[in-house]
Each structure stands twice: as C-alpha cells, then as structure tokens.
Amino acid sequence: MVKFRHLLAALFIYLSLAYVCAFAQSTFTQIRDVVTNSNGTPFNGMVVITWNGYSAPGGTPVSQLSASARIYNGALSVLLVPTTTATAGTYYQVVYTSSDGTVTWTETWQVPPSTTALTISQVRQSTTQGSGSSGGSSGSGSGSGYATLPIDISDVTNLSSDLSTINTSITTLNTEIAALGAPAITALTNTVNSLSTTVTGLSTTVSGNTTSLSTLTTTVTGLNSTVTGLSSTVSGNTSSIATLNSSVSGVTTTVSGLNTSVNTLSTEVATINATLGSMSSTAGGLSFVDAAAPAGTLNGTNATFTLSGTPYPTASLSVYRNGLLQSNGVDFSLSGTTLTFLGSSIPQVGDIVQTFFRVNASGPTVTFVDAETPGGSVNGTNLAFTLVNTPNPAASVKLYKNGLLMSQGADYTISGSTMTFANAAVPVTGDVLVAAYRH
Numbered sequence: 001m002v003k004f005r006h007l008l009a010a011l012f013i014y015l016s017l018a019y020v021c022a023f024a025q026s027t028f029t030q031i032r033d034v035v036t037n038s039n040g041t042p043f044n045g046m047v048v049i050t051w052n053g054y055s056a057p058g059g060t061p062v063s064q065l066s067a068s069a070r071i072y073n074g075a076l077s078v079l080l081v082p083t084t085t086a087t088a089g090t091y092y093q094v095v096y097t098s099s100d101g102t103v104t105w106t107e108t109w110q111v112p113p114s115t116t117a118l119t120i121s122q123v124r125q126s127t128t129q130g131s132g133s134s135g136g137s138s139g140s141g142s143g144s145g146y147a148t149l150p151i152d153i154s155d156v157t158n159l160s161s162d163l164s165t166i167n168t169s170i171t172t173l174n175t176e177i178a179a180l181g182a183p184a185i186t187a188l189t190n191t192v193n194s195l196s197t198t199v200t201g202l203s204t205t206v207s208g209n210t211t212s213l214s215t216l217t218t219t220v221t222g223l224n225s226t227v228t229g230l231s232s233t234v235s236g237n238t239s240s241i242a243t244l245n246s247s248v249s250g251v252t253t254t255v256s257g258l259n260t261s262v263n264t265l266s267t268e269v270a271t272i273n274a275t276l277g278s279m280s281s282t283a284g285g286l287s288f289v290d291a292a293a294p295a296g297t298l299n300g301t302n303a304t305f306t307l308s309g310t311p312y313p314t315a316s317l318s319v320y321r322n323g324l325l326q327s328n329g330v331d332f333s334l335s336g337t338t339l340t341f342l343g344s345s346i347p348q349v350g351d352i353v354q355t356f357f358r359v360n361a362s363g364p365t366v367t368f369v370d371a372e373t374p375g376g377s378v379n380g381t382n383l384a385f386t387l388v389n390t391p392n393p394a395a396s397v398k399l400y401k402n403g404l405l406m407s408q409g410a411d412y413t414i415s416g417s418t419m420t421f422a423n424a425a426v427p428v429t430g431d432v433l434v435a436a437y438r439h
Contacts, residue, residue, distance in 0.1 A: 028079040032117040035074045035096070037103070042074030045098040049078065049109075052091055071096075076120070084112040091125070261403075268325045268403060287361040288438065290395035291354045291408060294339050300348045307337040311357035318356040321347060323405040352407055356398070366392075366438045374399075374419060374435050380428040387417040391437040398436045401427060 035043040050066035069078060083090045092109040109123040177185070289309060296305030311317040314334060319326040326332055331345035339355070347353050369389060376385035391397045394414050399406045406412055411425040419435075427433060 027082070027113060027115075029082050029111050029114045030077065030079050030117040031109075031111070031120065031123060032077045033120045035071055035076050035120070043071055043096070043098065044073065045096060045103070046070055047076065048095045048097075049080070050093045050095075051081075051083075052089075052093060077117075080109075080111045082111050082113045084110055092123075264403075267327075287359050288366075288396065289355065289357050289359060290393065291356065293353055294355055296339075298347045298349055298351055298353070300346060303341045303346045305339045305341070305353070307339055307355060307357070309357070309359040310337050312360040313358075316356075316358040320352075320354045320356075320405045321345065322352055323407060325405065352410070354405070354407070368436075368438055370436050372435045372437075374433050378427045378429060378431055378433065380426060383421045383423070383426055385419045385421070385427075385433065387419065387435060387437065389437075389439040390417045392439045396438040400432075400434045400436075401425070402432055 035047075037043050046068055047070075048066055048068045069076070080092065083092060092111065094107040094109055095104070096107075097104045106128040107120075108125045108127075109120075110125050111118070111123050180188075289307075292308055294305035294307050296302055307317075311334065317328070317334060319328075319332055319339065321331075326341075326345060328334065330342070332342060333340045341347060369387075372388060374385035374387055376382055387397075391414065395408070397408060397414060397419075399408070399412060399419065401411075406425065408414065410422070412419050412421045414420075421427065
C-alpha cells in the first residue's frame with residue numbers, strides 16, 4: 001500500500017512537471033532514497049518540491065511549479081526534469097514537514113541527467129536550518145539539516161527581548177506584593193487556608209455521599225433481586241391459578257350436568273309418586289294395565305298408537321320409551337285411547353314402548369309397594385336380588401336402575417320375589433336400584 005502511494009506521488013510530480021519537458025529535454029532523472037530522522041528512525045511526513053521557474057526558448061518566462069508527496073517510513077521516489085541542462089539558475093527547492101508538524105527543513109537540489117536512480121546526497125546543494133523538537137538527516141546518512149541542541153537564546157528570534165519583558169513583569173509583581181505588607185499577605189493566607197478547609201470539608205462530604213451512594217446501590221441491587229424473585233413467584237402462581245380455573249370450569253360443567261340429571265329424576269319420581277298416590281286412593285274399583293305395548297307401527301314416521309283401554313284417571317298413564325319416562329304434553333298427547341307421540345319423541349324401529357295405567361273397572365283389592373330397594377350386593381358380579389313381597393301380578397313390577405326403567409324379560413326376569421339380571425344389565429358398584437309393584 002505504501003509503495004503504491006509513493007508511485008502515485010511520483011506520477012503526480014511527473015504530470016505536474018511534464019510540460020516543462022517540452023522546453024528542456026525529453027528524459028527524466030529518478031531520485032530514490034530513504035529519509036531518516038536524526039535518531040535514525042524513518043521519517044514520516046510531507047515533501048514539497050518546487051521548480052523555481054525559468055525562461056522558455058525565446059525568452060518567455062515560466063512561473064514556478066510545485067508538487068507534493070507523502071513520505072511513509074522514509075521511502076522517497078520521484079522523477080524530475082534535470083536542472084543542470086536547463087536555463088542557468090534553475091534549481092529545485094525541497095521542503096520537508098513531519099506528520100506531527102514538529103520538524104521541518106528546506107534543501108536545494110540540482111538534478112543532472114542520469115539513466116540510473118540518484119540519491120538525495122548526489123543532488124543536494126544546500127540545507128537550511130529548520131525548526132522542530134528533534135534533529136534529523138535526509139538521505140543515505142548525509143549531513144544533518146536540523147537545528148542541534150542546546151539552542152542558544154540568540155538563535156531564537158525575539159526570545160531575548162521577550163524574556164527581558166517577562167523578568168520586568170516579575171520584578172514589578174514582586175514589588176507590588178511587597179507593597180501589600182505582611183497583614184495583607186496574612187489575610188490572603190488565612191483566606192486561602194479557609195478555602196482549603198472548606199474544600200477539605202466538601203471532600204469529606206463527597207466521600208460520605210459516595211459511601212451512601214454505594215450503600216444505596218447495594219440496597220437497590222438487593223431490591224432488584226427481590227423483585228425478580230417475586231416476579232418469578234407471581235408468574236408461577238399465575239400459571240397455577242390458570243390451571244385451577246380450568247379445573248374449576250370442568251367441575252362446574254360436570255356439576256351442571258349432574259344438576260340437570262337430578263332435576264329430571266326428581267320430576268320423574270314426583271310423577272310416579274303422584275300416579276301411585278292416585279292409584280292407592282281409587283284401587284278398590286280399578287283394574288290395572290301393566291307394561292302393555294300400545295298398538296301401532298314402530299317405523300320412525302308413525303306417531304299414532306292405540307291403548308287397550310282408556311286411562312282412568314288420565315294422570316295414571318305412564319309411557320316409557322326404551323326405559324325413559326315420557327312427559328305428557330312434551331313427548332306425547334292423549335285423547336281417549338289414542339296416544340300421539342310428538343316431534344323427536346316418535347318411536348324408531350327397534351324401540352321398546354311400554355305403558356302403565358288404570359282403567360275404571362272393578363277389581364280385587366291390592367296393596368302398593370313404592371321405592372323399595374331390592375336386597376342383594378351391587379358389585380358388578382351379583383345377578384340375583386330379592387323383593388320383600390311377591391309381586392302380583394309380576395307385570396306390575398317397575399324396576400329402575402339409576403332412574404331408568406328396566407325392561408322385564410330383556411334386562412331381568414322375575415320368579416316369585418327373586419329378580420335375576422341379565423349379564424349385560426348387571427348392576428355395578430354405585431348403581432341405585434328402586435322397585436315399585438303391587439301384591
């Protein structure tokens with residue numbers, strides 16, 4: 001990179017002075033050397049080379065031309081038009097200036113024609129004293145062109161007079177201080193001492209504040225750690241609360257479903273109790289129809305079915321579809337012996353429809369048993385359960401498992417007072433059995 005920059009500098013000088021060639025000669029001389037400081041280190045800075053001017057053929061004056069190049073690590077290489085074959089009195093003025101501006105000096109060069117590169121010492125004619133903080137040399141160990149130390153006062157322009165002026169000012173100041181007298185000096189000293197004490201106090205205060213600030217910083221750091229811990233705890237609690245809310249929501253849904261089931265069961269039990277109560281009060285002059293299937297086609301479209309008699313009273317009619325008690329006015333309507341199913345309650349193919357009701361006719365005196373729990377273990381394996389009395393007739397038995405009417409002959413059979421469940425309908429732990437019958 002440095003070499004490239006040197007070549008650029010040389011090319012610049014070449015272009016700047018190129019047209020001189022037309023008036024002098026067509027060849028150039030290369031100056032190539034290493035410029036060093038007085039301590040032997042490579043010189044770094046700027047060199048400005050100026051052609052002092054001359055008269056062209058015919059006496060036409062030519063103004064001064066100059067070009068500059070930057071010197072890196074002392075390397076210098078330039079192409080110059082020879083001066084020794086030009087108009088008499090022609091020369092180059094070369095000015096060096098260090099990168100930090102502390103060293104500068106000037107040289108005069110006379111460049112002869114040469115087909116080989118020349119060193120600075122071969123073209124330098126003279127060196128003028130420069131200025132700077134250090135001396136140096138330029139080119140192939142040649143003589144110093146810098147001022148040497150120590151420097152005499154007389155060597156520095158106006159330095160002697162300036163020092164004299166300063167000495168006069170100091171003398172005048174001493175005279176003025178002496179004129180102030182001891183009291184004034186003492187007062188000034190006291191003032192300075194007082195200021196010193198004040199500054200010391202401020203220093204102590206600042207030191208104390210620094211300690212307090214350090215303590216405060218430690219406290220704040222501790223608080224930050226505590227807040228971070230609390231934040232983590234709150235985050236964990238938030239997750240736990242969210243999980244708990246989800247669980248509560250699930251429980252609420254389950255409880256809501258149970259409430260609906262309980263309400264439905266309560267309605268069914270109330271209807272059964274009302275029917276049984278009505279039956280008990282009028283049983284002396286009534287006959288009973290138990291588990292009778294109404295006449296009609298089960299095909300999913302037929303809604304009208306016919307009972308074997310007219311229910312008396314009307315509220316004595318209980319209609320079960322697949323063991324589920326139907327609601328009068330919602331699932332069906334009754335007119336005389338005509339039973340009409342409504343909407344989505346129309347029986348489908350394969351459904352089991354059973355009716356229980358009383359008719360106005362003389363019959364034997366009977367006794368009712370309501371909500372009896374059959375004897376037997378509800379454990380998922382026991383099939384046999386026993387009633388307290390023998391039902392009469394057997395068809396009068398209404399056996400509910402978890403509120404759903406079981407189908408006699410399909411879900412269980414009865415012999416005397418013993419009921420035997422089919423394997424598919426065996427009660428499991430937690431099931432509730434309730435029986436109602438006449439005897």
